[in-house]
Amino acid sequence: MLFEVSGVTVPFWLPPLVAFVISFFTSMVGISGAFLLLPFQMSVLGYVAPSVSATNLVFNLVAIPAGVWRYAREGRMDWRLAWTIAAGTLPGLLAGWWLRVHWLADPRAFKFFAGLVLAVLALKLLRDARGQSRDPAGTAAAADFRARPVFLLALAIGVIGGAYGVGGGAFMAPFLVASLGMSLHGIAGATLFGTLVTSVAGVALYQFLPAPPGIETRPDWALGILFGFGGAAGMYVGAMTQKRVSQRALKLGLACILALLALLYVTQFFAR
Template structure:
């Protein structure tokens, strides 16, 4: 099947199949999988124009709602966190789209930028997994986590409509919520500032920002992956809507470049991601947080390494 905007020919069953597999695993960590689908499109399908960023965000729009709905049903949406993420990332993603079109249209330059972004994400995750710390404290934290996970599984199996997250405080200064006896307290301004930076990077890369902000929530702010996944996905969805609209609007201003999304290819990826995210969100509680983090870290570093090799070799 030929996709005119992308300028590529591919079996129509391949995009949804790849998207399903990728999204099933990445959605457990609050990531849509777009950050892996983009290198697949660039390196394997040969889709290298700026349009690939918009097409990737179109995938987010189609795929993400199923995962978000699942997290809402299981009471794991931290709505104040979601709201702050959206407010911060929206202006950033528009700035990022302009930078992508004006300064990074060349595939080579874009690959090195993407590699640096993914190395940074992978490094933060890796440090959180193997970072130094008191062994006894880590063992105690692991015991608390296992107890929390057991409560979480039992309760969601019994009643999916019972909220697992209880918001205690939401103000311009702090957000505080409880998740099965554990209190999480963090700065609203800190999340807002991070979201703005993530929006710019996500707008350039065409990923909505979820693959950047979710690891930061876990590694820097110390939030449990079971509660940030829904917020990260919801933020990615909203910013992707803005990103696709913006790319489509500015396309006539750059007639020498292919900027608007390939709607057919984007929907095919999105359909696969739609089912992948739903089942990934449904199965998340059966996977340990450490396993999810190691999985994300591995695929991020592998993809970054591949981009660097392609750029320098």
């Protein structure tokens, strides 16, 4: 199947299958999975144009509501935290979009940038997992969080998220857990919601704001939606399963994946 905007040719079943597997695991720790879809699109599908970031955001629009709905249905959604994250990350999206289009359009430079971000996430996850209880059923809430530090953190992460194509909120979970001591069981739904809200604005930026001549920033809607269908199923099942799986094991696994991807991207940057 050919996707005209991205120029990608791929079997119809592959994008939703990949998105399902990724989202099943990442939704348990409050992450949409878009940050892992990005290297898949760039390295496996060969989709390296700036519009790949926008396509990632389309995936978020389609996939995340299923996970958010499941967390809310089970009473595990902290709405105050969710809106604080959204309010902080939104202003950073414009700066992130400009950074991606004007400074990170070169695929090699973008991969190096992505590698650094992935390395930071890996370190945060490893730090948290090292002291994480093995009890898979912890349910500590985030209702006692301090709004100002969360807002400022979200503001800074919004710039990175806007450039990386994951809406900003996807980076919040590792930082909230490792830096502010919050529980993954209490923040997972809120960070997914924050990612959803900021992804709406991010898609609009990439779709409608002018880009330099010769640079395509508009998303490949067909590819993004196809990824989103698989992601929606994965997020719903992942959110439903979260309480039965050890978060310590999940974070360790994700940290290892992030570290390997970070090493791959950084070494590719210096290979030439």
